Amino acid sequence: MIIRLDFDSEIPIYTQIKDEIVKGIALGDLTDDDELPSVRGLAADIEVNMHTVNKAYKILKDEGYIRIDRRRGAVVSVNLEESTNRFMKTFKRDLEIGVIQCINRGIPKDKVKDLVEDLYSIYLKEDQRG
Amino acid sequence: MIIRLDFDSEIPIYTQIKDEIVKGIALGDLTDDDELPSVRGLAADIEVNMHTVNKAYKILKDEGYIRIDRRRGAVVSVNLEESTNRFMKTFKRDLEIGVIQCINRGIPKDKVKDLVEDLYSIYLKEDQRG
Amino acid sequence: MIIRLDFDSEIPIYTQIKDEIVKGIALGDLTDDDELPSVRGLAADIEVNMHTVNKAYKILKDEGYIRIDRRRGAVVSVNLEESTNRFMKTFKRDLEIGVIQCINRGIPKDKVKDLVEDLYSIYLKEDQRG
Amino acid sequence: MIIRLDFDSEIPIYTQIKDEIVKGIALGDLTDDDELPSVRGLAADIEVNMHTVNKAYKILKDEGYIRIDRRRGAVVSVNLEESTNRFMKTFKRDLEIGVIQCINRGIPKDKVKDLVEDLYSIYLKEDQRG
DNA sequence: GTGGTCTAGACCACC
DNA sequence: GTGGTCTAGACCACG
Numbered sequence A, B, C, D: 001m002i003i004r005l006d007f008d009s010e011i012p013i014y015t016q017i018k019d020e021i022v023k024g025i026a027l028g029d030l031t032d033d034d035e036l037p038s039v040r041g042l043a044a045d046i047e048v049n050m051h052t053v054n055k056a057y058k059i060l061k062d063e064g065y066i067r068i069d070r071r072r073g074a075v076v077s078v079n080l081e082e083s084t085n086r087f088m089k090t091f092k093r094d095l096e097i098g099v100i101q102c103i104n105r106g107i108p109k110d111k112v113k114d115l116v117e118d119l120y121s122i123y124l125k126e127d128q129r130g
Numbered sequence E: 001g002t003g004g005t006c007t008a009g010a011c012c013a014c015c
Numbered sequence F: 001g002t003g004g005t006c007t008a009g010a011c012c013a014c015g
Helices: A013-027 A039-046 A050-063 A081-104 A109-123 B013-027 B039-046 B050-063 B081-104 B109-123 C013-027 C039-046 C050-063 C081-104 C109-123 D013-027 D039-046 D050-063 D081-104 D109-123
Strands: A066-069 A073-076 B066-069 B073-076 C066-069 C073-076 D066-069 D073-076
Touching: A013 A050, A013 A109, A013 B081, A039 A050, A050 A066, A050 A073, A050 A081, A081 A109, A081 B013, A081 B081, A081 B109, A109 B081, A109 B109, B013 B050, B013 B109, B039 B050, B050 B066, B050 B073, B050 B081, B081 B109, C013 C050, C013 C109, C013 D081, C039 C050, C050 C066, C050 C073, C050 C081, C081 C109, C081 D013, C081 D081, C081 D109, C109 D081, C109 D109, D013 D050, D013 D109, D039 D050, D050 D066, D050 D073, D050 D081, D081 D109
Parallel strands: none
Antiparallel strands: A066 A073, B066 B073, C066 C073, D066 D073
16 A cells, blocks of 8 residues: 655645545555554654644544544544535535536537546446446 | 625635636636626625635636736636646546545446536537537 | 633543533524634633644534634534434433443432433523423 | 443443443342453453453442452452542533533433433342332 | 644553 | 644645
């Protein structure tokens, strides 16, 4: 599990950390019951402050990607039902804004659909297809 | 042209203003050579700080949606070629993160494509179709 | 609105801040659309670190007591439906543990009910009774 | 005597162990002069660190639920008078915070009293009623 | 001036 | 060793 960060990005570091772990789960690099590195360990590893990693983990917990086991630390435990409504609302809004700009720029809808297609083929694990 | 704002959103107000105007252009409510309201007027109208409207207009200018006419103020003038590369980069990245989360939540790719389809049918003006 | 803190308590300061504000809302000292003091202002006032107040506000937001208005800061906006299930679960568990200990100590159930009665008469606002 | 633990809970494991034993005493599953399992044995049984069980036993001793017998280990020996004042103080405070939140959520006082009633009927042993 | 982000470093509770 | 809490102080985005 490699976490790539762009310190020059406008995207907060804790968001990038969270996104990388979410990506790892999508790709199957991380599966249920896997232990994440400790907050301090990961912080040292990727050279950010402990609190930054902590914030990423807290969000992952709130969204239902991990749980904090008092003995083992952060453990992957995917349980997304509760947060899916909230997610869909922001996803739809973001997609709307994106598509509107695509339209204004003359980007055809098939181009966008192809992007979606490509992303699904990259990230969808074999055993999830149907 | 109605501008809807959510002051509790995590999205900056100036971004919301910009997005609403971009939406108006997509829908044809605003077309080339239309004058936008004055910075002060709009600010008073939607009850935000003048600087906030100013920032929205500045971004619209930078992205190629409007030009600033000394006498007429902000005038719609769509010229997006220059900013399209930049847009596509962030759009792809945002779409990637969104799709990854959809995958983790078991949302099928056809659902996402349908969302794209719906948005195109809502926002694509007749004369742009082909 | 006075916030009383006990720095020697085992209860985290941010929890105490949160509880005091929740109490203020119950008592009607704070009502919908009231503005809370700024994070920094309150922090200076009660002599704690900004981040500690910030954490209290974040929890109040997550629980549905306040919203963050980009123009006005933290604003009371009570919307508890979403978090009530979660609350009831921990309340029932805490009450269970408390009652069990009362039973072991020979405290009669009417004594506990009287405590509940007293608390309701202290904190329930007139207009909520029925 | 079954001890149920939730390793993902915000409640420390030693507290959970203590609470489960207190519950067993309330239910009459454990009565005066019963021997608790050895620290090592219980720790192995419920898969926690030996120190964690040790801490739970120490608190049970301090609160007057058990005594430590050199030969027999931890032995149930209920003697709660001394700790009841301390208990009542934290119980009242916890109940206060809980009730305040109930009030804010529109939960009627009879609902809370019913919860108390239910808990008493579940946990109060026949021979203690009066 | 507001909240949001990030760092550095400390202490504590828990396991 | 772990995560949780708290402080102090900095910079930035926003309004």
